[in-house]
Amino acid sequence: MIKxxxxxxxxxxxxxxVSNSNAFFISRELYSIGIYVKRIVTIPDxxxxxxxxxxxxIVNFNVTVITGGLxxxxxxxxxxxxxxxxxxxxxxxxxxxxxxxKIFERRNIKIPESNFEQALVPRNSKVIWNNxxxxxxxxxxxxxxxxxxxxxxxFEMIAMMKESVLPMILEKFKTKIDYVLKSRxxxxxxxxxxxxxxxxxxxxxxxxxxxxxFLPSPKGVRLRIDVQSKNxxxxxxxxxxxxxxxxxxxxxxxxxxxxxxxxxxxxELLVKKNLTLSAAESCTGGLxxxxxxxxxxxxxxxxxxxxxxxxxxxxKVLNVKEETIMKYGAVSEQTAKEMANGVRDILKSDxxxxxTGIAGPTGGTDEKxxxxxxxxxxxxxxxxxxxxxxxxxxxxxxxxSVQMALEILRKELI
Amino acid sequence: MIKxxxxxxxxxxxxxxVSNSNAFFISRELYSIGIYVKRIVTIPDxxxxxxxxxxxxIVNFNVTVITGGLxxxxxxxxxxxxxxxxxxxxxxxxxxxxxxxKIFERRNIKIPESNFEQALVPRNSKVIWNNxxxxxxxxxxxxxxxxxxxxxxxFEMIAMMKESVLPMILEKFKTKIDYVLKSRxxxxxxxxxxxxxxxxxxxxxxxxxxxxxFLPSPKGVRLRIDVQSKNxxxxxxxxxxxxxxxxxxxxxxxxxxxxxxxxxxxxELLVKKNLTLSAAESCTGGLxxxxxxxxxxxxxxxxxxxxxxxxxxxxKVLNVKEETIMKYGAVSEQTAKEMANGVRDILKSDxxxxxTGIAGPTGGTDEKxxxxxxxxxxxxxxxxxxxxxxxxxxxxxxxxSVQMALEILRKELI
Numbered sequence: 001m002i003k004x005x006x007x008x009x010x011x012x013x014x015x016x017x018v019s020n021s022n023a024f025f026i027s028r029e030l031y032s033i034g035i036y037v038k039r040i041v042t043i044p045d046x047x048x049x050x051x052x053x054x055x056x057x058i059v060n061f062n063v064t065v066i067t068g069g070l071x072x073x074x075x076x077x078x079x080x081x082x083x084x085x086x087x088x089x090x091x092x093x094x095x096x097x098x099x100x101x102k103i104f105e106r107r108n109i110k111i112p113e114s115n116f117e118q119a120l121v122p123r124n125s126k127v128i129w130n131n132x133x134x135x136x137x138x139x140x141x142x143x144x145x146x147x148x149x150x151x152x153x154x155f156e157m158i159a160m161m162k163e164s165v166l167p168m169i170l171e172k173f174k175t176k177i178d179y180v181l182k183s184r185x186x187x188x189x190x191x192x193x194x195x196x197x198x199x200x201x202x203x204x205x206x207x208x209x210x211x212x213x214f215l216p217s218p219k220g221v222r223l224r225i226d227v228q229s230k231n232x233x234x235x236x237x238x239x240x241x242x243x244x245x246x247x248x249x250x251x252x253x254x255x256x257x258x259x260x261x262x263x264x265x266x267x268e269l270l271v272k273k274n275l276t277l278s279a280a281e282s283c284t285g286g287l288x289x290x291x292x293x294x295x296x297x298x299x300x301x302x303x304x305x306x307x308x309x310x311x312x313x314x315x316k317v318l319n320v321k322e323e324t325i326m327k328y329g330a331v332s333e334q335t336a337k338e339m340a341n342g343v344r345d346i347l348k349s350d351x352x353x354x355x356t357g358i359a360g361p362t363g364g365t366d367e368k369x370x371x372x373x374x375x376x377x378x379x380x381x382x383x384x385x386x387x388x389x390x391x392x393x394x395x396x397x398x399x400x401s402v403q404m405a406l407e408i409l410r411k412e413l414i
Numbered sequence: 415m416i417k418x419x420x421x422x423x424x425x426x427x428x429x430x431x432v433s434n435s436n437a438f439f440i441s442r443e444l445y446s447i448g449i450y451v452k453r454i455v456t457i458p459d460x461x462x463x464x465x466x467x468x469x470x471x472i473v474n475f476n477v478t479v480i481t482g483g484l485x486x487x488x489x490x491x492x493x494x495x496x497x498x499x500x501x502x503x504x505x506x507x508x509x510x511x512x513x514x515x516k517i518f519e520r521r522n523i524k525i526p527e528s529n530f531e532q533a534l535v536p537r538n539s540k541v542i543w544n545n546x547x548x549x550x551x552x553x554x555x556x557x558x559x560x561x562x563x564x565x566x567x568x569f570e571m572i573a574m575m576k577e578s579v580l581p582m583i584l585e586k587f588k589t590k591i592d593y594v595l596k597s598r599x600x601x602x603x604x605x606x607x608x609x610x611x612x613x614x615x616x617x618x619x620x621x622x623x624x625x626x627x628f629l630p631s632p633k634g635v636r637l638r639i640d641v642q643s644k645n646x647x648x649x650x651x652x653x654x655x656x657x658x659x660x661x662x663x664x665x666x667x668x669x670x671x672x673x674x675x676x677x678x679x680x681x682e683l684l685v686k687k688n689l690t691l692s693a694a695e696s697c698t699g700g701l702x703x704x705x706x707x708x709x710x711x712x713x714x715x716x717x718x719x720x721x722x723x724x725x726x727x728x729x730k731v732l733n734v735k736e737e738t739i740m741k742y743g744a745v746s747e748q749t750a751k752e753m754a755n756g757v758r759d760i761l762k763s764d765x766x767x768x769x770t771g772i773a774g775p776t777g778g779t780d781e782k783x784x785x786x787x788x789x790x791x792x793x794x795x796x797x798x799x800x801x802x803x804x805x806x807x808x809x810x811x812x813x814x815s816v817q818m819a820l821e822i823l824r825k826e827l828i
Contacts, residue, residue: 012627014450014451014452014454015441015451015640016439016443016444016445016451017627017638020433020438023434024430028429028430028431029430031430036428038457038463039463040427040456042437042454043452044452049452049453215432224431283707285706285707285712285719286701286721287700289703290698290701290703290812293698293699294699294812296774297776303724303726304721304722304724304731305720306731307693307703307720309716309717310713310717310718312717312762313717316760346730347724394710395708398708
């Protein structure tokens with residue numbers, strides 16, 4: 001088993017100013033190529049701390065990835081500490097120097113002295129090319145131990161990991177990674193974590209040596225299957241087995257897999273059926289419309305939306321009858337229905353979808369509490385509504401209502 | 415100086431399935447009461463790893479906060495390892511047992527055997543009350559060293575930190591924390607990080623022993639001032655000094671401080687001036703409307719919005735002239751103007767705001783490239799537009815356009 005450690009350097013993480021998204025990314029990427037991260041540590045930009053970690057790394061870990069502390073200022077200690085630790089020395093790298101010069105030329109700025117120093121690299125390390133910035137990455141090898149240092153700027157680090165570090169690690173350890181790690185997520189919505197637990201029942205009956213995690217979020221619960229197997233084919237077979245069992249037990253609530261987005265799935269269905277859509281929103285305030293248009297190319301099927309926040313707009317723009325609002329209220333089955341019909345009629349779309357509700361945290365009554373949501377659907381053959389009782393956190397209620405509306409669309413379209 | 419360490423336990427972090435938001439929260443909270451976190455470490459739920467960390471804690475750190483591994487299953491090793499480390503023994507806590515029973519009664523579920531075990535706590539530790547779950551927190555003291563164990567479920571942990579752990583730490587170390595840490599953020603928008611750098615110039619002239627960080631995001635650059643001083647009054651004085659200098663140099667771009675939200679600031683200004691607002695959106699697809707209605711109580715001033723994604727809707731619902739779209743295109747100064755006027759007219763609001771642009775990543779031309787955005791403003795006295803050239807990432811372009819539109823509203827309202 002190849003063991004790996006991630007070291008993040010930076011006070012901004014230690015004082016809680018930014019979250020450690022770099023370590024999150026690196027662990028996931030290493031895991032995806034079969035390498036377990038066994039330790040993530042965040043330390044200040046201080047020589048003693050880094051030396052201590054390097055001593056631990058060289059004894060206990062095959063791969064150590066360091067991020068941060070490679071910048072041009074004297075606060076940045078990673079390079080000198082690595083040089084000291086590996087008893088190396090700094091030499092100028094002509095290609096890196098040219099690259100740094102070009103970056104400053106493009107910006108039309110004179111190069112500060114400190115940036116010249118970034119072209120100095122340890123003689124016995126390999127340079128990891130940084131297309132997006134001035135700090136080169138560094139790759140050290142000592143027998144079967146590898147230490148990689150990357151900049152802390154996320155988009156520089158991410159590109160370097162993908163383009164260079166992961167392929168280099170795979171090449172180095174190809175004979176030792178004699179197993180495959182695979183994972184697959186099934187995305188559910190419209191059911192709680194405990195509801196899903198109950199529905200799926202005893203996983204012991206089918207899980208074998210694999211793992212299943214329940215990961216709840218306002219958009220729904222993600223079911224993640226993790227498999228370790230001897231090769232690609234057997235790993236796929238294992239995943240397929242667990243997946244089909246989960247589909248049998250909870251398929252009704254599964255809308256997609258892995259990185260699928262419900263708004264994309266709905267969009268693809270609309271394109272396939274050659275139908276257009278419009279949306280009328282009250283309590284979600286445009287979030288449904290925004291989610292639908294997050295999809296590049298959504299103009300092929302989405303005509304637009306009306307956010308009827310005031311009753312006046314519901315009546316004057318969406319043609320909801322005054323009588324309906326007076327008699328049943330703005331948050332009601334009847335209003336949801338008329339909103340869906342109204343937006344379909346006015347925007348001339350094949351399908352109209354509507355949301356009206358009480359997002360909270362205030363504005364509820366005994367009869368209509370915070371979290372009450374009505375969703376309306378209208379097409380040329382039918383109009384219907386569905387009622388939901390959500391919680392009392394405004395932001396979560398908006399996200400969950402939009403997800404429910406998209407799921408209603410998906411179910412109608414398949 | 416009180417030194418602190420955070421230990422997160424859990425494979426889900428190590429394999430990159432969830433980000434370590436707990437450590438982020440705990441570090442920020444400890445920093446806010448004057449305690450520096452010097453090390454954050456994530457380890458698997460394994461006895462040896464935790465023992466190793468505890469040995470380090472008891473030697474090098476005054477405060478250690480552990481999260482995770484307190485659940486009811488046999489995978490959860492934190493409690494038995496702590497009992498072993500502190501040579502303690504488990505005894506039943508009647509109050510905790512009652513609490514656990516009540517939680518299951520409320521859910522109408524029979525208590526599983528494993529949950530009874532959660533009522534067993536080490537004899538010599540203090541219990542930290544968990545209002546929101548079944549796992550009690552544990553507080554160990556050994557001379558001037560403290561080790562606190564909390565559950566990994568974020569909302570349980572957050573409540574326990576705020577209600578119990580922070581006050582207990584402050585009480586324990588009150589004589590030793592003889593300084594005050596304070597920070598303040600100034601929120602800017604409409605200027606790049608490097609532009610802001612240039613505008614502010616040499617911070618050496620006014621920063622003293624304090625620190626200034628530039629933290630960019632799609633909504634704008636946050637300027638964070640960090641001060642360590644001998645007491646509350648002198649810390650405030652220091653912050654005031656730096657803040658007034660930054661206001662002098664970059665005040666034009668500063669819209670708020672700390673946790674302010676631009677949509678809230680705009681909302682407050684609208685309430686104060688007793689004005690109503692409506693929005694017409696094309697490329698942002700409803701995101702502006704959604705941001706405005708994220709504010710609880712926004713129905714007082716926000717009437718609604720029209721997302722005119724298709725040209726048909728621009729013409730038929732917003733009354734943009736066909737001629738205008740034919741001659742100048744949907745992404746043009748003229749269309750932005752007519753959209754702002756149109757939405758104000760149709761929704762009968764005092765102010766109308768509009769956004770039209772090419773969000774990308776495709777759909778651009780040489781003349782109108784991806785990232786071109788026009789924003790229109792209309793009130794009873796005037797109509798104007800502003801043009802922006804953003805990047806080519808759809809999601810970022812949507813966020814930045816909305817931020818620009820809100821900033822235009824703020825500037826007009828003050």
